[in-house]
Amino acid sequence: MKKLRLLHLWLFWCAGWSLSPVVGQNNCLDFDGNGDHIDLTPIPISANSNFTVEMWFRSTATSTSTNCSGNFKRLFALGGANSRFEVGECGGNLSVYWYDGASHGPFQTSAATIRDALWHCISVTRNGPNMDIWLDCDLVYSTSQIGMLNSTRFRIGQWAGGLTGNDEWQGQIDEVKLWDFAKSAGAICADKNCLLLGDEPGLVVYWPLDDGTANADNSSMAFVTDLAAPEDNGTLAGFTRTGTTSNFVPSEAGIVYPNYQNLDLQISDYFSPGTPITEICTGEPLHFCLMTNGQTVLLPNVMDPTTNVMATIAWQFLDNSVTNWTTILSDPFSDFCFPIGPSVVTAVCSPNADGFVDRQYRAVVTVTDPTLGASCDYVSEVQNLRICCLISPSATVAVTTNLPDDLLCAGDMVDFTVELHSPDEFVNTPGPAVTIDWTYNNIPIPTAANQTNFIYPVAAVSEPEACFEATVKNCAGKLMTYKSCLTVDPVPMCGSITELPTGALTPDPIVPDKYYICPGNDAVLQKVDAAAFSNGVVSWQFMFPSVGDWIDLGTSNDIQNTNILPCIKPPSSPYLWPAGETCIKYRIAVKPYSDPSGCEPCYSNELTICLSTAPIADVIVGDTEICSGETALLTVGNFNADYTYTWFWNGLQVGIGEFYTASKTGCYLVEISNGCQSTATAKHCLTICETVAVISCPLAPNDCACEGQSIQLTGCSPNYSRDNCGGALLYDWTWDSGTVLAVNGCNLEHLPAPTGTTYTLIVTNSLTGCSATTSTFIKPCDKP
Helix, strand or coil, X not given: CCXXXXXXXXXXXXXXXXXXXXXXXXXXXXXXXXXXXXEECCCCCCCCCCEEEEEEEEECCCCCCCCCCCCCEEEEEEEECCEEEEEEEECCEEEEEEECCCEEEEEECCCCCCCCCCEEEEEXXXXXXXXXXXXXXXXXXXXXXXXXXXXXXXXXXXXXXXXXXXXXXXXXXXXXXXXXXXXXXXXXXXXXXXXXXXXXXXXXXXXXXXXXCCCXXXXXXXXXXXXXXXXXXEEEECCCCCCCCXXXXXXXXXXXXXXXXXXXXXXXXXXXXXXXXXXXXXCXXXXXXXXXXXXXXXXXXXXXXXXXXXXXXXXXXXXXXXXXXEECCCCCCCCCEEEECCCCCCCCCCCCCCCEEEEEEEEEEEEEXXXXXXXXXXXXXXXXXXXXXXXXXXXXXXEEECCHHHCEECCCCEEEEEEEECCCHHHHCCCCCCEEEEEECXXXXXXXXXXXXXXXXXXXXXXXXXXXXXXXXXXXXXEEEEEEEEXXXXXXXXXXXXXXXXXXXXXXCCCCCEEEECCCEXXXXXXXXXXXXXXXXXEEEEECCCCCCCEEEEECCCEEECXXXXXXXXXCCCCCCCCCCCEEEEEEEEECCCCCCCCCCEECCCEEEEECXXXXXXXXXXXXXXXXXXXXXXXXXXXXXXXXXXXXXXXEEEEECCEEEECCCEEEEEEEECCCCEEECCCEXXXXXXXXXXXXXXXXXXXXXXXXXXXXXXXXXXXXXXXXXXXXXXXEEEECCCEECCCECCEEEECCCCCCEEEEEEEEECCCCCEEEXXXXXXXXCCC
């Protein structure tokens, strides 16, 4: 079938066209006058309605009789119950007959003989009672006597009643058209020489008769194609459909410039002309070219020296939302073959719910024959081009969760609410050619395809991020990606800390992780296993128990120096010890990487370091007086094994430990030290009680110890016996073998033996019990 149809013809004059290779269509139908006809029942017009019948024909009949009886060769007929309307020829005279309850004609028209071997164009119009017949644009018959015509059948080549022998058309027929209104004279002349599109208003039947292959075997064909809508194909009857008669044969009807019927519109890639393209993004470059029979059409506005015609072109487009074709008036749409640069072919994308515009392009080639004074507009095939809207880069993905402040920690069970917000209408509500694909941490989410909002549950989120990415693709395959991530912190992990042994700390013997330090000293703390502290920001912290707030120290270091404790300057330092504080606590906190975070920090064990306090002043327990030759065991009253006890006697160090055995008169004290501070006991003075026994020489009157006379001895204190510890002295006297003598206190009177007597005095301190013994031997002297 032809690809081109008429848009417009400007005809300056009409006449029968002589045979010419540059006019005519592809095919026509040859009628042999022996039963060949085309039938359409029912017809697509209402009974007794107005109509126009048009066609091209050429008569090859040879009968010479002008009497129509038995010789009325029908060109076409409209028939129905008690209704007939027929046009044909009788002996070369164009004639008309109708029956509307009464018989009329046949009447011969004013046309000259049509048996001139030429093609002629006939147009018959009925407008109420008026009927006109135009031949080659000339009015050849007119009447106002048309009555009721209840036409239900349309037939070409035969009357509507059946076989009538010599009353059937003999010759060729082409371009059959049936309209449901009476065309005007101007309209008849305007389009008679050009092909139609088939969609012209009022055109109800259009049989171009280009079916089949000329002069070939077309016996399998039962219909001729109707290009009007709805399709009413005509039924072929009587045709042999083989050979050069009673078949489809080449047409030489008066259709102007058939070399422009097969216009091929090519839309191709800008960078590779000739490569067809059906989709672009709005504004992309293209290449347009109009071809005919595989060759480029004539240059516009240039006379073709071969055909003596000149062609002009009008490019048109029709968008899916528009009903009328729009002519493109701007360059480069003025040539037959040309490139189109960027930003020329565009679509209106806002508003646009589809995300594209389906645009149809066609070219209307106006061919003018100056010699004939006629021109026809030929329309190329329609090419569809989908112009896809660009996807805005400013769309965003919003991700929220069912957790407070959308703070996430590894392992959390989370319901994510994901939304895509785009300024593009066709993305927010995905258009038919827009695809949206989602991934979660690069894993596809098939259930969210082409959705702009959805809920996505995750049983346990994993670090470091929960990322949702939307890939939006337009109809041309161009895509944009949008991504939004929420931070997922790993669960902080903590180990333990301890002292780095330097001797500065003294462990508490009872409380774990508690130490003592001498004021003015510093200590070093360390991680037991540095690798155990992970998944967060590692920070040493300290806290004063009386304050209760933990304060950050250094981060990430494996050891931490306490500096000198306590810190007493500068006054504004956070390390300044509060008044009355005696302890400080240390720990390591592993805080989540994010602040705030969905993870809780973890903490190591706490080390408590307390300032060592000076030992409490103690007392020395033990005797304060001992007898000479004895020792005193001295001890402190409240011994603490953690302290060092140093013993001093009269300022001289004499011992270390809990006890000291004293044997000297003097004052003792103990210095008690905790290693950094010392206190001393009160002095404990010890007296060595020395009791001295002294016996005097014989006293007067027998100071010479004369024989036979008693003597007097004394040991009385303080002239003779003595004691340094106070208390009364007791005196016990014995002689020789220990016989106790009569005691008269510290004095003794006794008669010594002529051979001499040994006297012993024991002096005892009645308070301390200390005693001393002395003896003297007295031998009486001879009488003088």
